[in-house]
Amino acid sequence: MQFLRKVDSFRTIPKDLSEGTVTGAVLTMVAAVLCGVLFVCELAAFVTMETQTRIVMDSNQDKMLKINFDVTMSDLSCDHVTVGVYSHGFGGDRLNITRNIQRQRIDHQGNDKGHAYTDDELLELDSNEQQLTEQEQAEYDSDWSSSSDSFRHDNFDGVIESHDYTMLLFYADWCPPCRAFKPVWNEFEASANRPTSNNIVDADGKPLGKGLRVLKINCVDFRQACVDESIQSFPAVRLYRRTLGAAKKFSNYEGERSVKGLYEFLKTEVAKRHLHVGAKHHSVFAEGCRIKGFVEVSRVPGTLHIEAKTSDSKMLNGAFTNVSHTVHHLSFGEESPLLTGGGLPIPQQYKQHIAPLDGRTFNVDRFHQAPHHYIKVVSTTFESLNGLRSYQMTHQHRMANIPKKATPQAKFSYDLAPVEVIVSEERKKKWYDFFTSALAIVGGTYTVMGLTSGLCNMASRSFKQRVGKLG
Numbered sequence: 332m333q334f335l336r337k338v339d340s341f342r343t344i345p346k347d348l349s350e351g352t353v354t355g356a357v358l359t360m361v362a363a364v365l366c367g368v369l370f371v372c373e374l375a376a377f378v379t380m381e382t383q384t385r386i387v388m389d390s391n392q393d394k395m396l397k398i399n400f401d402v403t404m405s406d407l408s409c410d411h412v413t414v415g416v417y418s419h420g421f422g423g424d425r426l427n428i429t430r431n432i433q434r435q436r437i438d439h440q441g442n443d444k445g446h447a448y449t450d451d452e453l454l455e456l457d458s459n460e461q462q463l464t465e466q467e468q469a470e471y472d473s474d475w476s477s478s479s480d481s482f483r484h485d486n487f488d489g490v491i492e493s494h495d496y497t498m499l500l501f502y503a504d505w506c507p508p509c510r511a512f513k514p515v516w517n518e519f520e521a522s523a524n525r526p527t528s529n530n531i532v533d534a535d536g537k538p539l540g541k542g543l544r545v546l547k548i549n550c551v552d553f554r555q556a557c558v559d560e561s562i563q564s565f566p567a568v569r570l571y572r573r574t575l576g577a578a579k580k581f582s583n584y585e586g587e588r589s590v591k592g593l594y595e596f597l598k599t600e601v602a603k604r605h606l607h608v609g610a611k612h613h614s615v616f617a618e619g620c621r622i623k624g625f626v627e628v629s630r631v632p633g634t635l636h637i638e639a640k641t642s643d644s645k646m647l648n649g650a651f652t653n654v655s656h657t658v659h660h661l662s663f664g665e666e667s668p669l670l671t672g673g674g675l676p677i678p679q680q681y682k683q684h685i686a687p688l689d690g691r692t693f694n695v696d697r698f699h700q701a702p703h704h705y706i707k708v709v710s711t712t713f714e715s716l717n718g719l720r721s722y723q724m725t726h727q728h729r730m731a732n733i734p735k736k737a738t739p740q741a742k743f744s745y746d747l748a749p750v751e752v753i754v755s756e757e758r759k760k761k762w763y764d765f766f767t768s769a770l771a772i773v774g775g776t777y778t779v780m781g782l783t784s785g786l787c788n789m790a791s792r793s794f795k796q797r798v799g800k801l802g
Contacts, residue, residue: 354787362780369772377765380756389751391710391720396630396747399666401623401659404637404741405694407652409434409620413640419632432624463493475548475556487556491571491579492735495542495606498523498597501557501567503550509566512588513547516566519590520545523597531598533606542606543597568593570600621659630747638740649738654702655695656741658688663708663722663745681711681754684723693728693741701739703731709748715756723752 404412414432463471471493473482491497500516502509523531523545531539550557550565560569560579568584582600586592622637639652662685693702705727713719724745733739760768 352784352788354791355784358780358784358787362776366773366776369776370769373760373765373768373772377758377760377762380758383755383757385753385755386750387753389710389747389749391630391751393630395627396708397625397627397664398635398745399625399660399662400635400743401621401661402637402741403437403619403621403657403659405619405653405655405657407620407639407654408618409436411639411652412620412622412637414622414624414626414635414637416626416628417634417636418629419634431626432622435621435623437619437621468493472544472546474546475553477549478552484553487559488579490544490546492573494544495539495573496544496597496601497571497573498543498545498593499569499571500547501550501560501562501565501569502547503565505551506565512566515588515590516547516593519593520547522590523594531601533604534602535605537606539601539606543601570597572604623659632746633744635743635745636740638738650733650736651698652739653695654739654741655693656702657690657692659690660686661688661743662686663724664720681721681723684725685721687724687726695730695739699733699735699737699739700730701733702728702741704728704743706743706745707748708745710751711754712751713754715754 398416412434467489470482470484470486471490473480473484475484478484500512500520502513504510523543526538526541526543531543533539548556550562566588569581570584571579571581574580584593584596586596626635637656638654639649688704695701707725709723709725711721711723713721731742
């Protein structure tokens, strides 16, 4: 026992040699409160679970991927909606989906029950929405006189489609009547191509302006274009009218080869059409269609697309359909109520990436456009939830321009990441970290308070000596 007392590192001081002070009592209470607060904070940190993530190579060996969708097409009736999947791998399989899909008719809000566009409305809207660069406009406004000028002259259809009316002279340099007629045509061309001076109006008395272009084409340099247009003699004058179909519409000029005769013919033909009727975009169908279901596809990149089709009872010009839509739900993989119904504490930063498109609307306000969605799918495993597997995704989209004769499609292109996210929950502190911190709090607090008490006592004694109150 005597030996143990010799190695005692925590020797006590007899009470007769110690003295209690008010300062020491205050600092003792402060130390006790501080220790209690810090201990509670450390205990809270110890019992708190922290979400941890790590990235590994994707271990999912499933051969199929399930796509769940619930989409409302605002202006496509259920009779004309088709859903398909195009796979970018294994031969590029294209599948039209009919199973596991429900179609529900949705009424429009408002009085307009929908009606088809007239040809004049389509032409006006298509013309108003046409956007050409300065280079493209210069290309389509130029004469096809020589194949060695600065223009390509490789799109005759583009010339016709870029103007409401295009009046063309087909000629050959070796043709004597062509050479005799060419000065007259040049005078007429220069005058008619000035929008402020040609005085050409449509059936409503509205000026044609820049919607008219007068050109000439040399059938020696551009023989194939003249062959395609079935030109059989020279000179030949035609007035082409811009159309929306594959077949061109034109009128042949057989009158007097004079500026006056050409103008009279031009005015008469243009006055037959209503070119500016104040057309606006409107609903075509009296209802929309809500499409809900799922499809299982190979786990390779692909595209889910929704578009219009011709029904058994009604033909449809698919190029002018509207694929505006609202995504009520879009997700990948098996839908677990634990994920969607809040049954398990899935961290919010993961929930928001399970179905980020839900509730979003994508409207199209012009012809020949369609929303194109790009989705990156990432396999995710929640280790703390018994290995629950899900898919997160990131989303971007753009309004894609569609060729004029193509049918717009609402596309959802998806690609699977080659990695997998593992989500686990761990305590922020290990048990030994907690005990180490607790001891450090107690020891450190009382050490600091002891030093503070000693300094206060020294200061007090020094002050009393100076004022003569100490022995």
